[in-house]
Amino acid sequence: MYKGLARILAHSEKLQLIISPCLRSTVLCTRKGEVGSLGYILLRTKKHDRGRGSPSALFVPVPVKPNPDDINVGEEFTGRLKKQDLLKILNRFYQKPEVRLLATESGLDDQLLHQAFLSFRRHCLEHDLPPDLHITISDILQGAGHIDDLFPYFLRHARLAFPHLDCLDDLKKISDLRTPANWYPEARNINRKIIFHAGPTNSGKTYHAMERFLEAESGVYCGPLKLLATEIYHKSNKKGTPCDLVTGEERRYASQYTLLNDDIDTTSESETECFLIEDKELTPSAHVACTVEMTSLNNKYEVAIIDEIQMIGDKGRGWAWTRAILGIKADEIHLCGEAGAINLIEEICNITGEELEVRTYKRLTELKVEDSALLSLDNVKPGDCIVCFNKNDIYSVSRAIEQRGHEVAVIYGSLPPGTKLAQANKFNDPDCSCKIMVATDAIGLGINLSIRRIIFYSLIKPVINDDGEKEMDVISISQALQIAGRAGRYGSAWETGYVTTFKSEDLGTLKTLLSNPPEPVTQAGLHPTAEQMELYAYHLPHATLSSLMDIFVHLCTVDDSLYFMCNTEAFKFLAEMIQHVPLPLRARYVFCCAPINNKFPFVCATFLKMVRQYSRNEPITRNWVCNAIDWPVPAPKTIADLAHLETVFDVLELYLWLSYRFPDMFPDVRQIREMEIELDAIIQQGIFQITRLLRNSEQIPQEDLVTHERAVRKRLMKSTVYRNTEDSKGKLSKMLIAKGLITPQMLKKLQEELSSENKDDRGRKNRNRRK
Numbered sequence: 001m002y003k004g005l006a007r008i009l010a011h012s013e014k015l016q017l018i019i020s021p022c023l024r025s026t027v028l029c030t031r032k033g034e035v036g037s038l039g040y041i042l043l044r045t046k047k048h049d050r051g052r053g054s055p056s057a058l059f060v061p062v063p064v065k066p067n068p069d070d071i072n073v074g075e076e077f078t079g080r081l082k083k084q085d086l087l088k089i090l091n092r093f094y095q096k097p098e099v100r101l102l103a104t105e106s107g108l109d110d111q112l113l114h115q116a117f118l119s120f121r122r123h124c125l126e127h128d129l130p131p132d133l134h135i136t137i138s139d140i141l142q143g144a145g146h147i148d149d150l151f152p153y154f155l156r157h158a159r160l161a162f163p164h165l166d167c168l169d170d171l172k173k174i175s176d177l178r179t180p181a182n183w184y185p186e187a188r189n190i191n192r193k194i195i196f197h198a199g200p201t202n203s204g205k206t207y208h209a210m211e212r213f214l215e216a217e218s219g220v221y222c223g224p225l226k227l228l229a230t231e232i233y234h235k236s237n238k239k240g241t242p243c244d245l246v247t248g249e250e251r252r253y254a255s256q257y258t259l260l261n262d263d264i265d266t267t268s269e270s271e272t273e274c275f276l277i278e279d280k281e282l283t284p285s286a287h288v289a290c291t292v293e294m295t296s297l298n299n300k301y302e303v304a305i306i307d308e309i310q311m312i313g314d315k316g317r318g319w320a321w322t323r324a325i326l327g328i329k330a331d332e333i334h335l336c337g338e339a340g341a342i343n344l345i346e347e348i349c350n351i352t353g354e355e356l357e358v359r360t361y362k363r364l365t366e367l368k369v370e371d372s373a374l375l376s377l378d379n380v381k382p383g384d385c386i387v388c389f390n391k392n393d394i395y396s397v398s399r400a401i402e403q404r405g406h407e408v409a410v411i412y413g414s415l416p417p418g419t420k421l422a423q424a425n426k427f428n429d430p431d432c433s434c435k436i437m438v439a440t441d442a443i444g445l446g447i448n449l450s451i452r453r454i455i456f457y458s459l460i461k462p463v464i465n466d467d468g469e470k471e472m473d474v475i476s477i478s479q480a481l482q483i484a485g486r487a488g489r490y491g492s493a494w495e496t497g498y499v500t501t502f503k504s505e506d507l508g509t510l511k512t513l514l515s516n517p518p519e520p521v522t523q524a525g526l527h528p529t530a531e532q533m534e535l536y537a538y539h540l541p542h543a544t545l546s547s548l549m550d551i552f553v554h555l556c557t558v559d560d561s562l563y564f565m566c567n568t569e570a571f572k573f574l575a576e577m578i579q580h581v582p583l584p585l586r587a588r589y590v591f592c593c594a595p596i597n598n599k600f601p602f603v604c605a606t607f608l609k610m611v612r613q614y615s616r617n618e619p620i621t622r623n624w625v626c627n628a629i630d631w632p633v634p635a636p637k638t639i640a641d642l643a644h645l646e647t648v649f650d651v652l653e654l655y656l657w658l659s660y661r662f663p664d665m666f667p668d669v670r671q672i673r674e675m676e677i678e679l680d681a682i683i684q685q686g687i688f689q690i691t692r693l694l695r696n697s698e699q700i701p702q703e704d705l706v707t708h709e710r711a712v713r714k715r716l717m718k719s720t721v722y723r724n725t726e727d728s729k730g731k732l733s734k735m736l737i738a739k740g741l742i743t744p745q746m747l748k749k750l751q752e753e754l755s756s757e758n759k760d761d762r763g764r765k766n767r768n769r770r771k
């Protein structure tokens with residue numbers, strides 16, 4: 001028997017460790033590197049992911065498959081082992097402090113050790129043991145071996161269950177983000193000049209940068225909003241510098257602009273004509289206005305403008321500004337924004353070895369904080385813009401103002417761009433009787449509106465905290481300054497801007513906010529790339545994309561004197577939602593980058609359906625979309641209808657966004673764009689009659705709401721998207737009703753789907769029973 005044992009031992013590297021104490025220490029020494037790594041990771045966790053606990057919780061044990069060759073071999077050598085004896089030995093092993101010590105030295109902290117032990121014990125009890133382990137346990141039972149002898153077998157199992165233990169160094173290397181400037185060698189080869197236009201709002205920063213853009217041979221403008229990029233596209237073309245527009249969902253060529261001579265007051269009709277021109281007839285111009293995420297790093301430009309540069313510190317989107325400033329290939333890069341970002345940009349330029357020139361500006365018009373609050377909507381005057389931070393306030397304030405006989409323009413984030421523009425134009429038009437605006441902070445960045453006075457309806461806004469969670473907080477100094485800065489724009493009808501609050505108790509806070517300089521921006525955002533995720537997946541093939549992202553964030557090394565990792569919650573939300581759909585990793589990554597507002601269940605559910613369709617390799621056609629969104633849609637009768645139409649618009653936008661990433665699978669771009677234009681007009685009409693919609697909404701009978709609620713809850717409880725979420729426990733339906741996210745039409749469709757699914761389920765069960 002012992003001859004056989006010796007043969008097996010000769011093949012077992014791990015058992016040799018036990019035989020030779022000297023060898024053991026050598027191997028344990030090599031593990032010290034990993035001990036260091038783990039200690040390092042734990043340190044980073046504290047710094048970057050406060051409150052999230054140990055990173056070990058991120059690693060889920062991979063099921064370890066039994067070796068088919070192990071069948072009965074051990075038993076032939078030493079006889080059968082009783083499960084109870086086996087359990088006793090294994091549990092004693094786990095209790096030993098020495099085991100804990102050795103495990104730590106091998107990269108297994110308490111959490112991993114526990115997980116690995118559970119997996120090891122289960123494996124030992126459920127499968128035939130490998131012969132060497134079988135013999136060792138048998139020896140221990142007979143008093144011929146020591147319980148510590150189990151450790152190498154345990155470690156062998158732990159490494160299979162937690163493959164990252166073997167590749168921590170590789171993973172760390174992949175996620176080493178300490179020198180992002182080196183990721184863009186082509187930009188590093190150009191002698192770029194950086195000009196920072198710093199100053200308060202309405203000081204002409206963008207205007208001056210644009211002057212260089214317009215006279216240059218080629219240029220790129222990168223801005224934070226579609227509306228801003230569109231404004232630049234129009235301005236540039238109007239001034240005779242052909243300029244294209246590129247956003248996530250749209251490519252508009254300058255030749256379309258000159259062909260149609262369309263204008264800032266774009267009507268929906270001329271937009272329709274725009275899109276009827278085949279893309280193939282069009283050629284790109286030397287100038288382009290884009291949203292910052294869409295900035296091309298391949299083209300070379302004479303001048304680049306990166307607007308609202310302080311957003312480099314934005315928790316979610318900062319990475320796009322970092323990428324633009326480090327990667328754009330241009331001779332001159334003009335940064336426009338708050339002075340609070342100067343130091344950070346200077347540090348970055350010191351690293352890239354580039355010259356920085358700072359040009360400072362003063363506000364072009366006066367901005368006065370009033371001494372009293374508005375107190376009542378009876379006191380609104382022409383040129384007033386009331387800023388609210390939630391939709392319900394928008395609705396109630398606009399209704400109250402209209403009841404006082406004023407016409408109102410309404411702008412909020414989820415409105416289609418055409419509707420926003422139409423509302424802005426209506427308000428800006430000196431000949432139009434609409435002189436009051438009600439808006440969210442969607443008007444906050446860089447946009448030029450003819451506002452005399454900004455009135456903050458409240459100063460509390462939902463914000464995303466460091467952990468990616470939503471909480472209510474007082475707006476930041478920068479937000480207060482940006483929003484207030486919309487009043488008294490240079491060149492508008494108002495030479496002086498005014499600002500106040502609705503409630504008198506907010507006025508003091510507003511004054512304090514506005515008397516401070518904006519918070520300094522100290523770190524630039526970073527985000528992992530698709531390539532980095534792919535490498536991670538190669539090393540950890542069993543991990544989900546969401547856990548890969550988590551592990552990446554925990555293991556990455558960031559030079560936190562300059563950079564931070566942007567929050568990845570939105571990405572992970574989508575990754576978890578589509579995890580069960582089979583997809584190649586690259587496609588999965590792209591889907592998870594889709595700009596979806598995850599608070600809209602209808603958009604999420606339709607997104608999931610699109611992903612499933614893609615996974616089945618079936619193109620997502622116009623017909624498919626029409627069926628999914630119940631097209632054609634009727635004009636909204638209530639606010640809930642209007643809110644639903646906005647989410648339908650989001651679905652169409654999502655389609656267009658995906659069409660640029662997967663052109664073969666989302667082929668009906670033109671038709672979808674035509675639908676968008678039609679829907680934009682329907683929504684515009686709805687906004688135009690917002691007061692009537694609000695009145696109608698109040699008249700919905702209470703019984704109808706209860707029926708809606710029940711059906712929606714039933715349907716959503718079944719949906720994968722909301723399974724396991726807090727919302728599915730009954731709060732969701734109330735929230736949906738309260739927010740007006742569900743319409744009677746949508747509900748009817750949900751009920752039909754639900755009853756047909758139930759029928760299918762019953763049919764299947766009956767068939768199975770018969771079998």
Ligand SMILES: Nc1ncnc2c1ncn2[C@@H]1O[C@H](COP(=O)(O)OP(=O)(O)OP(=O)(O)O)[C@@H](O)[C@H]1O
Nearest residue numbers: 200201202203204205206207208446447448490491
């Ligand atoms: N020298 C100028 N001549 C004519 N118009 C100007 C001049 N400077 C600025 N303007 C106009 O004043 C308005 C505000 O300028 P601009 O948008 O450049 O300000 P900004 O500092 O970029 O503001 P924000 O911080 O809000 O983006 C714009 O309508 C712009 O066209």
Ligand SMILES: [Mg+2]
Nearest residue numbers: 205206336446
């Ligand atoms: Mg600007």
